[in-house]
Amino acid sequence: MRKTLDQLYLAAGWTAAFVILAIAILISVQVLLNFSTRVLGLPLPSTIPSYSDFSGFMLAAATFLAMPYTFRSGGHIRVSLVTARLSERAQHVSEIIALAMAAALTGYACVYIVFLVYESVHFGDVSTGSVPIPLGIPQAFMAVGMGLLFVAILDSLVQTIMTGTSVIAQGKET
């Protein structure tokens, strides 16, 4: 179970990472295409249709899919100035409270994000660019990512209570 969950977070994180790489490639191809038609006059289409829409949606997917991995690896930053000065016992309690609040918040957000996706699908909302993309598709990634973040937080909460120590890696870089 522990292994499965960790692999799940990491898999979502790697998916996000490759989506970001795909954005870099997509935009680079667009720029090179633009350059080769305008400057070199090659007979190619000068733009990839709706490439900025695509990149934006991919960015959203990457951001949300990376949430659980970022959370577990201590990537999301927090203020530890006060809590670090508490006694070990009080630190443990405050960690549980913080995780419980985080779980409640993300759980709440998930409900409304799922509802947003449902509405987009129900009303058949599409993006306004030259290639109409059903908004439900990129939004579904947001729902999945937030859902996994909720799972990761709940998982950390349970694990913290069971093991009696903080399970979230200490974030170092910002």
Next chain:
Amino acid sequence: MSDPVTGLVLLVVLMGFLASGLWIALSLTAVAGIALMFFSNASVGPNLATIFWGHSHSWSLTALPLFILMGEILLRSRLSRDMFSGLAPWLGGLPGRLLHVNVLGCAIFAAVSGSSAATAATIGKMSIPELRSRGYPESLILGTLAGSATLGLLIPPSIILIVYGVATEQSIARLFMAGILPGVMLVAMFSGYVALRAWMNPKLIPAADTGMSLRDKLWEVRRLLPVAVLIGGVIAAIYTGIASPTDAAALGVLLAIVLAVVTGGFSMKDFLDALLSATRTSCMIAFILLGAAFLALAMGFTGLPRNLASWISEMGLSPYVLLAVLTVFFILLGLFLDGISVVVLTTSIIMPMVTAVGIDPIWFGIYLVLVVEMSQITPPVGFNLFVIQGLTGIDIMRIAKAAFPFFLLLLLAVVVITVFPEIVTYLPEAMTR
């Protein structure tokens, strides 16, 4: 409830969430939810979902993960290892000698990585042992490193300026241009300070190594040139309008990969590490931006920033007085919060007030970054201090003391750009013509 009371309650609630160790992005979201629930008639959940979606897929925000990735790749390439040997032969003749490697190395690396802490870590790893073994004074080694690493926030491509631009809907291209001259000015100020110290007390600085021929000097610096060309190219493309910052960032990633592979020592594992690390950092920042966007919406519904703005303009406060008050406020805030949080809190609450007294938002962005730079080197929460502590094991207060002159220089820079705002506005205005 009257405005001041509402504002105070929300501030206390926010501080409470932050102090309890709730993640910053979630703290912002939570206080926004409370503001909407109790101090407005708007619904919470649907607004939350709409904002999270609406602010997560913008074209300008796409520049964020790409510039971070570019930095992460170059960070793992040979470049960082060659920084010291490439720069040292050129700077050994200046008063203050190799301490300038810290300043200039940080400036170059800062431009590449866009992150202050990463700059301190990477340059420090090279330069601290080198400078120590040659007998340079510890306070100046640590001070120049801590101070100059903050340049990463200002010299384009800068991550924090993207955050500011996205949050305030200002042109990121213009913000980047606005950061160049103040960045150069700071490099000159830091180097000038080192030279002044060396000139006042020549015994402080060890003797120069034996000179090198120009040929050898050029040979040593060869690996730094492509990087200089890369950064110069990115800036030039944005300045001339050939490419948007996002376009430039994507090409920057490709070129960084090519550069890292060509210079050697860059493995597939390095690349994957860079990719995952960039994804993680970008996710963290984007999440804070989402929380801040939700807070900005909630604040809009409560009407607090608007009322605060009209209150300020009714008082007929001069921009200078407002800036003086804000500077003190930001320095205090920066003692406890990281730079990105300071920026997003500002943009969701203080921006209307700033525009109400007629301060240019682009100029304010640069001002804000300078103030945030100061917060990087002030204890108890200053990320550069943490990084250098991690590198050297020296007590954080001693590092902070070494960095204090550079804090004052940053403060001086704030005064200078306030008196001569053209230093900031000249390039972005020249760009429109």
